[in-house]
Amino acid sequence: MSPVKCSVDGCNRKLQPTLKADPRDRDTWFYRECESCFKPVCEEHSSGIEGRIICDRCRREDEAKQPPEKLIDLGFRQPTE
Numbered sequence: 799m800s801p802v803k804c805s806v807d808g809c810n811r812k813l814q815p816t817l818k819a820d821p822r823d824r825d826t827w828f829y830r831e832c833e834s835c836f837k838p839v840c841e842e843h844s845s846g847i848e849g850r851i852i853c854d855r856c857r858r859e860d861e862a863k864q865p866p867e868k869l870i871d872l873g874f875r876q877p878t879e
């Protein structure tokens with residue numbers, strides 16, 4: 799069984815399971831993974847954005863897609879809106 803690894807930017811870090819549903823069955827173990835591309839990602843190469851785990855690769859793609867005004871807007875958005 800090959801270890802689950804982060805692959806962002808050439809990262810080769812082995813990931814520890816975040817949850818072992820059945821400790822004896824590795825197929826049921828959960829790893830930290832990007833919610834956009836569903837690839838395993840280490841903590842260093844991912845960030846929690848609005849409660850979602852997004853890898854650096856997808857985050858950069860998202861930022862490239864968004865106009866700069868939108869990013870500023872997100873940072874200052876009022877929670878009541």
Ligand SMILES: [Zn+2]
Nearest residue numbers: 832835853856
């Ligand atoms: Zn991703």
Ligand SMILES: [Zn+2]
Nearest residue numbers: 804809840843
């Ligand atoms: Zn990594």
